[in-house]
Amino acid sequence: MAELKPLSKNTDLPMRNPKTVMELPRLGCLYPYPLSxxxxxxxxxxxxxxxxxxxxxxxxxxxxxxxxxxxxxxxxxxxxxxxxxxxxxxxxxxxxxxxxxxxxxxxxxxxxxxxxxxxxxxxxxxxxxxxxxxxxxxxxxxxxxxxxxxxxxxxxxxxxxxxxxxxxxxxxxxxxxxxxxxxxxxxxxxxxxxxxxxxxxxxxxxxxxxxxxxxxxxxxxxxxxxxxxxxxxxxxxxxxxxxxxxxxxxxxLGMAPYLIKHPMLIANWIEVRETSLARIIQYKSPDRDSLGNLECLIMKAAQHLDEISTDNPEQNVLNNRAVNEVNKCLEWIKANNETLVNWQELIDHASQNYHVETQELINAILTEVYAKFILDLESELNIDENYRMQPMMKLNTLKSLIEKNYKWALRYDFTKSSSTETFWYRSEEKQEPRLGKKSLDSGIEKEMMMCIARDVRSCFDEICEIEGSNTSITVAHFAFSRPHLRYIIRRIQTMGLTQYGEIRANLLDADVLPIHLLRCKLSFFGVGKFDPRSKKWVRNTMFQGAxxxxxxxxxxxxxxxxxxxxxxxxxxx
Amino acid sequence: MNTMILGVFLSGLSLVKNLINISFNELLSLLSRVFEAVYGHEHDYQEMAQTVFWLESHGHSGINKLIEKLPELDAVKNIYLPPPCITKEIITIDCCGGSLFTNAHLICDFVFSETENYGITKVAIINANDPYALIGYLGSAFNNNLSSHLITDKFTAFIFPGSSYPIIYSALSCKKIEWTCSKHEDLIDMSHIKNHEPRIDSIKQKSFYEVALNNGLSISMLNYEKLNLIADRILVPSTESSRLGAGE
Incomplete structure (x- = not known):
C-alpha cells in the first residue's frame, strides 16, 4: 500500500478543513501561487x-x-x-x-x-x-x-x-x-x-x-x-x-478527466498549497514589512484583475466583485494594521465578509508575501500514485471510511434524473472528451468513469444491503462477487489515506460546471487571466510578466x- | 548464399518495419480502453490492463498472450466466478474454463486476505486458463508481507515478500494451478525447485523493464491495430451538436 505521510511533522498546523477546500466552486477560484x-x-x-x-x-x-x-x-x-x-x-x-x-x-x-x-x-x-x-x-x-x-x-x-x-x-x-x-x-x-x-x-x-x-x-x-x-x-x-x-x-474538457483520474496527485497538490498557507498562519505574524508587502500586492492584484479583458459576463462579474472586495479588504487592513496580531484574523475577516473568489485571492497573496518561507515545499509536489486494493480490510471499516470521507457524495440524490443528466464520453474525433445530455444525446452506454459520487453511493448501498448478516468479512470477499465495485473500493481505500481526499462534486449533474475543474488545474500550472469562452473551455495567459x-x-x-x-x-x- | 543472407536481412527489415514503439503510458492506456470496451464498467478493467501491462513491461510477452486470447474474451462476457469452496485444508476456486486475465486480481485479493488472517493459504485454481496472469498481478501488486509459490502446467514461480519480481522455473506436471501463500517463507515446500536454475530471474525482468522504460516497447503493428480496433469501441461518433461549445 502507498505510504502517505503528512507534509509537515507539525501536525498541529491550522490546516483548513477538506469540506471547505475541496468543494468544486472553491477549487474553481484558485489563483496561481509561488509553488505553481x-x-x-x-x-x-x-x-x-x-x-x-x-x-x-x-x-x-x-x-x-x-x-x-x-x-x-x-x-x-x-x-x-x-x-x-x-x-x-x-x-x-x-x-x-x-x-x-x-x-x-x-x-x-x-x-x-x-x-x-x-x-x-x-x-x-x-x-x-x-x-x-x-x-x-x-x-x-x-x-x-x-x-x-x-x-x-x-x-x-x-x-x-x-x-x-x-x-x-x-x-x-x-x-x-x-x-x-x-x-x-x-x-x-x-x-x-x-x-x-x-x-x-x-x-x-x-x-x-x-x-x-x-x-x-x-x-x-x-x-x-x-x-x-x-x-x-x-x-x-x-x-x-x-x-x-x-x-x-x-x-x-480534455483537462477535466485528468483531475478525476489522478485524485492522489490532486489531493497532494492541494495539501502542499494548504500546508503553505497553514505554515504562514502558524509561524508568521503581521509586521510593518509584511503588511507593506501585502498592501502592495493587493493593489497589484486589484489592478491585474481590473485590466483583464473578457467578453464573458460571469467572469467580469467575478473579477469586478473581487476587485471591489479586495480593495475593501485593503481598507480594513489599513484600519486594523496596529491591532492585527495574526494572519488568521485576516483570513477570518475575508471568509466572513467576501466571496470565495476574494478569499482565495487573499490566500494566494499571503503566500506571495512569504514565498521564500514555503519554497522548500516544492520538493513535495511529486508523488508516486497507486490505487492498490487493501483486500484484508474489513467491510465495516470500508463503510466507516465512506461515512467519514464521502459524506458529501452520499448527500446527492441519484434517483433524481437531473443528478445524472450529464454524461462524459470520448468522441471519435481524436478521443476528445465531451459532455452529453442523457435526455438528448446518444452514447450513454459508453460514458467515461467520471461518476465517483454515484459509484460511492452504489458501493455504500450494497454494503448496507448485507449489513447485519456479516459486515466483518473482508473487502476481498465482498468484491469477489461484486467486481463492478472493486475499482471504487480501492479508490476509497487509497483516498482515505490522503488529507484532502476527493474533489467534492457530482460531475453528472445537469448543471455541472466543468470550467471549475479546468481553472483548478490551470492555477497549479500558474496560469492567470481566465477568459471563459463557454462552460466547457477557457482561454488564459501563461508567463505574462515573466x-x-x-x-x-x-x-x-x-x-x-x-x-x-x-x-x-x-x-x- | 549471399542472396539468402540478403533475404534474411530484408525479412528482418520488414519485421522491424512492422513494429511500433510505444511508451508505457500509451500501452497501459490502450489496454485499459481494450478491457473497458470488452467488459464496460462491470469489472475492474484498469486492473486487468495493469496485469497485462506488467507482463509486457517485464519481458513476459503479455501482449502476444492477450492477443491469442482476445477472440475468446470478446465472446464470453459472463466472467463472474462462483464463490470459492473453502475447507480446512484448501480453498478451491473454479474458473469455469475462463481466463485468469480477467480474474487474477480478484483471486489474489481473496488469497491475500485469507493468508493475512490465517498465516498460510493453500489454493487450487481449477478450470482456469492463462496462469501467467497470476504472475502479472502478483508482480504489480507488490505485497510486502507474503510469499507465494505457484505451480502450473506452464511454469513454477516463487515470489518473495516485498519483491515485484517472481522467480520463474520450468513447469512441473500439474493439471490444476496450485498456489501456496504464506506469511512465513519457511512454511512453503520448495524442495522440488531446490538446485534448479530459474528460467527467468529478477535481474532479467528488472533489466527488461528499465530498458523498455528508457526506449519504449516494440510491439507488432498488427497486434497494435487489433487492440486499437477493440479499444475504439468506447468512442462515440461525433455529431455537429457534440462539437458545440467546446472551442473555436
Whole structure:
C-alpha cells in the first residue's frame, strides 16, 4: 500500500478543513501561487542560468521555416525544435480536433543532427498523427492570435512600438492549443523523464518549459517578420513590452478527466498549497514589512484583475466583485494594521465578509508575501500514485471510511434524473472528451468513469444491503462477487489515506460546471487571466510578466505574479 | 548464399518495419480502453490492463498472450466466478474454463486476505486458463508481507515478500494451478525447485523493464491495430451538436 505521510511533522498546523477546500466552486477560484509549476520552473532556469541559444534559424521573410534552440543546463543539453508554416485563416482553430497549426514544436534530449531533424520534420508537424520517440519530452503546437500578431508586426515594421492598450486586451501573440508529454505518441514516459532528466523532474516542468519557449519564439518571430517586411524602418520590440506579452493557451474538457483520474496527485497538490498557507498562519505574524508587502500586492492584484479583458459576463462579474472586495479588504487592513496580531484574523475577516473568489485571492497573496518561507515545499509536489486494493480490510471499516470521507457524495440524490443528466464520453474525433445530455444525446452506454459520487453511493448501498448478516468479512470477499465495485473500493481505500481526499462534486449533474475543474488545474500550472469562452473551455495567459530569455543571468526577482500593464507606451516610441 | 543472407536481412527489415514503439503510458492506456470496451464498467478493467501491462513491461510477452486470447474474451462476457469452496485444508476456486486475465486480481485479493488472517493459504485454481496472469498481478501488486509459490502446467514461480519480481522455473506436471501463500517463507515446500536454475530471474525482468522504460516497447503493428480496433469501441461518433461549445 502507498505510504502517505503528512507534509509537515507539525501536525498541529491550522490546516483548513477538506469540506471547505475541496468543494468544486472553491477549487474553481484558485489563483496561481509561488509553488505553481511555471514559477518553480523559472526559479530553476534563472538560478541555474540555463543557456538558451538559437543554433538553426532557417526562416523566410514571413517567418516560415525551421528553428532549433539549444538549451544547456548544468546537467544536460536539450534541443527545442520549431516548425513554422503558413496557415490559412480558415484552418486556424483552438480545438484539439484541428489538423494544422501555425507552429509545431518538440523538446528533445541532446543536440540535433540532420538525420534527427529529418525525423522530426516528418513527424512533429503531424502532431497526433505522427510518431516520435522516447528522446522527445514534449510535443506541442500554437497558433497566431490574429488580433495581436499582425498588429504588432505592423507597428514594428513602421518603426513604432505597439500600443499597450491593445496588447493588454489579449496579452499574447501566439496561443498554444495542446501541450503533450508523459509518453504520448511515443514520447518519454514520466517515470523515465523523472529519473533521467532531472531538469524536468517536477510536475509538468517540461510542458511549462515548452510554453515558455513558444513565448520566446513568438517574440523573436515578431521582430524577424517586421524586419523582413521593412528592413530599414523596423524597430525591435521593447523589452518592457516583451515581458508583458505572455503565451496564450486554450484549455477545454480534455483537462477535466485528468483531475478525476489522478485524485492522489490532486489531493497532494492541494495539501502542499494548504500546508503553505497553514505554515504562514502558524509561524508568521503581521509586521510593518509584511503588511507593506501585502498592501502592495493587493493593489497589484486589484489592478491585474481590473485590466483583464473578457467578453464573458460571469467572469467580469467575478473579477469586478473581487476587485471591489479586495480593495475593501485593503481598507480594513489599513484600519486594523496596529491591532492585527495574526494572519488568521485576516483570513477570518475575508471568509466572513467576501466571496470565495476574494478569499482565495487573499490566500494566494499571503503566500506571495512569504514565498521564500514555503519554497522548500516544492520538493513535495511529486508523488508516486497507486490505487492498490487493501483486500484484508474489513467491510465495516470500508463503510466507516465512506461515512467519514464521502459524506458529501452520499448527500446527492441519484434517483433524481437531473443528478445524472450529464454524461462524459470520448468522441471519435481524436478521443476528445465531451459532455452529453442523457435526455438528448446518444452514447450513454459508453460514458467515461467520471461518476465517483454515484459509484460511492452504489458501493455504500450494497454494503448496507448485507449489513447485519456479516459486515466483518473482508473487502476481498465482498468484491469477489461484486467486481463492478472493486475499482471504487480501492479508490476509497487509497483516498482515505490522503488529507484532502476527493474533489467534492457530482460531475453528472445537469448543471455541472466543468470550467471549475479546468481553472483548478490551470492555477497549479500558474496560469492567470481566465477568459471563459463557454462552460466547457477557457482561454488564459501563461508567463505574462515573466522574465525573458535575455534576462537569464541577471538578478532574478520571483515577483512577476499578477502581471500589470507597464506604465506608459508613449515613452517607448 | 549471399542472396539468402540478403533475404534474411530484408525479412528482418520488414519485421522491424512492422513494429511500433510505444511508451508505457500509451500501452497501459490502450489496454485499459481494450478491457473497458470488452467488459464496460462491470469489472475492474484498469486492473486487468495493469496485469497485462506488467507482463509486457517485464519481458513476459503479455501482449502476444492477450492477443491469442482476445477472440475468446470478446465472446464470453459472463466472467463472474462462483464463490470459492473453502475447507480446512484448501480453498478451491473454479474458473469455469475462463481466463485468469480477467480474474487474477480478484483471486489474489481473496488469497491475500485469507493468508493475512490465517498465516498460510493453500489454493487450487481449477478450470482456469492463462496462469501467467497470476504472475502479472502478483508482480504489480507488490505485497510486502507474503510469499507465494505457484505451480502450473506452464511454469513454477516463487515470489518473495516485498519483491515485484517472481522467480520463474520450468513447469512441473500439474493439471490444476496450485498456489501456496504464506506469511512465513519457511512454511512453503520448495524442495522440488531446490538446485534448479530459474528460467527467468529478477535481474532479467528488472533489466527488461528499465530498458523498455528508457526506449519504449516494440510491439507488432498488427497486434497494435487489433487492440486499437477493440479499444475504439468506447468512442462515440461525433455529431455537429457534440462539437458545440467546446472551442473555436
Amino acid at each position: 509549476f511555471m514559477r518553480c520552473l523559472l526559479r530553476r532556469v534563472m538560478s541555474e542560468m540555463w543557456e538558451i541559444n538559437g543554433t538553426i534559424f532557417n526562416l523566410d521573410e514571413e517567418g516560415f521555416g525551421e528553428v532549433v534552440y539549444e538549451i544547456t543546463t548544468p546537467n544536460a543539453v536539450y534541443s527545442y525544435v520549431i516548425f513554422s508554416k503558413k496557415l490559412s485563416d480558415s484552418k486556424r482553430s483552438d480545438r484539439v480536433i484541428a489538423e494544422d497549426w501555425d507552429m509545431t514544436v518538440t523538446l528533445c534530449e541532446g543536440q540535433i543532427d540532420q538525420d534527427r531533424l529529418e525525423f522530426l520534420r516528418k513527424n512533429v508537424p503531424l502532431q497526433e498523427k505522427g510518431r516520435v520517440d522516447s528522446k522527445c519530452l514534449v510535443l506541442s503546437r500554437a497558433n497566431k492570435s490574429m488580433r495581436n500578431f499582425e498588429y504588432v508586426i505592423d507597428c514594428l515594421s513602421n518603426g513604432k512600438q505597439p500600443d499597450l492598450d491593445k496588447i493588454a486586451k489579449v496579452g499574447y501573440i501566439f496561443r498554444t492549443t495542446a501541450v503533450y508529454g508523459s509518453g504520448k505518441f511515443g514520447m518519454s514516459d514520466w517515470d523515465n523523464l523523472r529519473k533521467k532528466y532531472v531538469d524536468f523532474a517536477k510536475p509538468f516542468s517540461a510542458e511549462m518549459f515548452s510554453c515558455y519557449m513558444i513565448r520566446h519564439f513568438s517574440l523573436e518571430l515578431a521582430n524577424w517578420v517586421a524586419r523582413g517586411r521593412s528592413p530599414e524602418a523596423a524597430v525591435e520590440l521593447d523589452d518592457g513590452i516583451k515581458r508583458y506579452i505572455g503565451i496564450g493557451n486554450a484549455t477545454g 522574465p525573458l530569455v535575455s534576462d537569464i543571468g541577471n538578478e532574478y526577482n520571483d515577483t512577476w505574479c499578477f502581471p500589470i500593464r507597464p506604465k506608459s507606451s508613449e515613452k517607448l516610441n
